[in-house]
Amino acid sequence: AQSVSQHNHHVILSEAASLELGCNYSYGGTVNLFWYVQYPGQHLQLLLKYFSGDPLVKGIKGFEAEFIKSKFSFNLRKPSVQWSDTAEYFCASYGSSNTGKLIFGQGTTLQVKP
Amino acid sequence: GAGVSQSPSNKVTEKGKDVELRCDPISGHTALYWYRQSLGQGLEFLIYFQGNSAPDKSGLPSDRFSAERTGGSVSTLTIQRTQQEDSAVYLCASGPGPRRDTQYFGPGTRLTVL
Numbered sequence: 001a002q003s004v005s006q007h008n009h010h011v012i013l014s015e016a017a018s019l020e021l022g023c024n025y026s027y028g029g030t031v032n033l034f035w036y037v038q039y040p041g042q043h044l045q046l047l048l049k050y051f052s053g054d055p056l057v058k059g060i061k062g063f064e065a066e067f068i069k070s071k072f073s074f075n076l077r078k079p080s081v082q083w084s085d086t087a088e089y090f091c092a093s094y095g096s097s098n099t100g101k102l103i104f105g106q107g108t109t110l111q112v113k114p
Numbered sequence: 115g116a117g118v119s120q121s122p123s124n125k126v127t128e129k130g131k132d133v134e135l136r137c138d139p140i141s142g143h144t145a146l147y148w149y150r151q152s153l154g155q156g157l158e159f160l161i162y163f164q165g166n167s168a169p170d171k172s173g174l175p176s177d178r179f180s181a182e183r184t185g186g187s188v189s190t191l192t193i194q195r196t197q198q199e200d201s202a203v204y205l206c207a208s209g210p211g212p213r214r215d216t217q218y219f220g221p222g223t224r225l226t227v228l
Contacts, residue, residue: 032214044205044219051214090157094214100145100164101173102217104157 002027004093006105013081014113021076021108023065023091032094033074034102035065039087047089050074061085083114116140118220120206126226127196135191135223139208146189147209147217148181152202160204163189164211196227 007022025031035047048059055067065076074091091105119138127133139146148160159173163183174180178196183189193200203224207217 034216036219043221044207046216046218049216092157100147100162100170100209100214101159102147102149102157103159106156 002103004091004103004105006091006108008108009106010109012111012113015083016080019078019081019110021089023074023076023105024072025074025093026072033067034092035059035076036090036092037087038090044090081112083112086110086112118206118208118218120220120223122223123221124224126228128228129198130195132192132194133196133225135204137189137206137220139187140218142210143208144186144211145209146183147207148191149205149207150202151205151222198227201225201227
């Protein structure tokens with residue numbers, strides 16, 4: 001079955017540290033990849049997405065992600081995290097079949113210490 | 115503009131009762147999705163509506179779950195004879211369509227089955 005995997009379940013960083021959250025998907029073909037964020041008590045919000053074109057995608061709040069087709073990866077990065085980045089992060093993809101279903105990774109909880 | 119809204123925000127019910135959860139998508143969005151978010155299961159796809167096409171019900175976990183979308187706008191997710199394992203946050207999302215576009219999520223309905 002198609003799947004999306006996030007390697008880190010819980011990450012703790014100090015402010016100003018660099019962040020990289022791993023995401024891998026299990027299938028080839030055309031992919032549409034997303035990172036969503038869920039701040040405490042809030043709903044899921046889109047951080048960034050990749051559909052085609054430049055594999056380095058820039059999103060909101062200084063986040064970026066790089067699509068590497070050969071590695072089936074779409075890792076999320078931020079050079080310097082802030083306390084306000086404390087949240088849960090989800091990688092997601094539509095997958096290779098022609099469906100509206102988003103497949104989500106298990107999520108990564110990021111805790112940034114001030 | 116207004117985002118996706120869901121009601122109620124919280125619902126507590128007794129095992130065996132039926133519940134209805136409502137979703138109001140973003141105006142003009144033709145795609146509507148339901149997901150379930152629970153501990154240990156992550157985010158699971160339930161059902162997808164696109165315009166007037168037959169819905170994709172492939173994610174519904176049992177025949178106790180059903181959903182409808184009236185007039186191409188508001189959607190209701192119904193769970194009959196609720197069980198304790200149905201306790202979760204039920205998320206609705208909408209998208210501008212066609213498929214494989216960004217999904218915009220609502221705040222969710224937290225369902226607790228006693």
